[in-house]
Amino acid sequence: MDLCVIGTGYVGLVTGACFAEMGNEVWCVDVDAAKIEGLKAGKLPIYEPGLEEIVERNYQEGRLRFTTDLGEAMAECDVLFIAVGTPPLEDGSADLQHVLTVARDIGRRLSRYSVIVDKSTVPVGTAERVRRAIQAELDARGVSIPFDVVSNPEFLKEGAAVEDFMRPDRIIVGTDSEAARERMAELYAPFNRSHQRVIHMGVRDAEMTKYAANAMLATKISFMNEIAALCERYGVDVENVRLGIGADHRIGYHFIYPGCGYGGSCFPKDVKALIAMAQAAGVEPEVLAAVEERNAKQKRVLEEKIVARFGEDLTGRTFGVWGLAFKPGTDDMREAPSIPLIQGLIGRGARVRAYDPVAMDNARRVFPAQWFDEGRLVFTRHQYDALEEADAMVLVTEWKPFRHPDFAAIKRLLKTPMIFDGRNQYDPQQLQRLGIAYVGIGRANALAGEESRAVAL
Secondary structure: OEEEEEOOOHHHHHHHHHHHHOOOEEEEEOOOHHHHHHHHOOOOOOOOOOHHHHHHHHHHOOOEEEEOOHHHHHOOOOEEEEOOOOOEOOOOOEOOHHHHHHHHHHHHHOOOOEEEEEOOOOOOOHHHHHHHHHHHHHHHHOOOOOEEEEEOOOOOOOOOHHHHHHOOOOEEEEOOOHHHHHHHHHHHHHHHOOOOOEEEEOHHHHHHHHHHHHHHHHHHHHHHHHHHHHHHHOOOEHHHHHHHHHOOOOOOOOOOOOOOOOOOOOHHHHHHHHHHHHHHOOOOOHHHHHHHHHHHHHOOHHHHHHHHHHOOOOOOOEEEEEOOOOOOOOOOOOOOOHHHHHHHHHHOOOEEEEEOOOOHHHHHOOOOHHHHHOOOEEEOOOOOHHHOOOOEEEEOOOOHHHHOOOHHHHHHHOOOOEEEEOOOOOOHHHHHHHOOEEEOOOEHHHOOOOOOOOOOO
16 A cells, blocks of 8 residues: 655654555655655664664665655555644643644645545544645635545554554544545554454544543553552552552553653643643543642652752762663653753752663753753763762663663762662662662662651551
């Protein structure tokens, strides 16, 4: 099938490359000429495990092509995916200007029946706005060309996007058109060989499903972080609680890991957008508002724990930070918990030495250049270099190389043998035996050398 994917960001590039991998002829279109030239030269704008190999292979074999000319791509394609950004506006609602600009561009060039697929995460009712934008351009041209608009939201996890796309747990297709339904069924047939993964529903249902899914996962994370705060007050190890509730198949183990907050391009943005949608509809988003508030507080937890140990004024202190990206497997710094942590520590007079396997280039653009020039923030070439002369180590992102480190080296490098574990990766008892103080999230009864803060009953 001949496909056109408009937008070569995270969703668009993964979508285009994976469809090409399944034998389709795919055009990837972007207005950013530098990005398109980079892709032709094998330079990807994002880091995603396994993606570079798929892009290179399919580009070399001619199934994947890149262009800035939408007309060139549309001349050969009649299934068009809109995969451009929908960043939050000041009120939290999704900014649809790029989606609607693409819709108008399609309307100016449409020459035969086509299926236009909303792949971007968009609020309920967006497909109708896309349809009106395309139709307005057709009317202005004085032509009558049939087309359908489909909602086909993505459910990709950064760091596992290729696997998620190639082996999806579900494929949501929202359309009221039988012709569009048949075209999408043909497209996704290779992904249904073992069992049927496509779920058909109305367009507005599909649009809401995407937001509801991300909001539910964010809710599980925030709920567990709130339980972790309770555990600390009552002398309970939240990791035992997690194991206990996760064994209930109705709850499960996914997304109930306590930590220092969620980030990325999806959960924060989509929770905000759903809050804005609720308010616009006259529904008070009490649960969603609580999820967002808890996450904002959670991103300050590590700083608060450091202050509790070292005092409000951190002048003269140095902290070694492991992990900058919002999660392992990506270089994405959007809404990363490392950002408020580093800002808070430097704001209190501390110096920070940090390391991340892939995100340091992106992270360098997040923080003021002055901090680097003055040595208040240093990015190191190796994870252990970040700990030299540091007062303590702070784990923020649980990259695999951080999961089983050389604790003897950590103890030797740190001025104070202490680890602040923002992802509960390490065994407190093991570290206690090694003489390393441990501070985790919701692990009050496991802290080495700390007075009990359990509530007296």
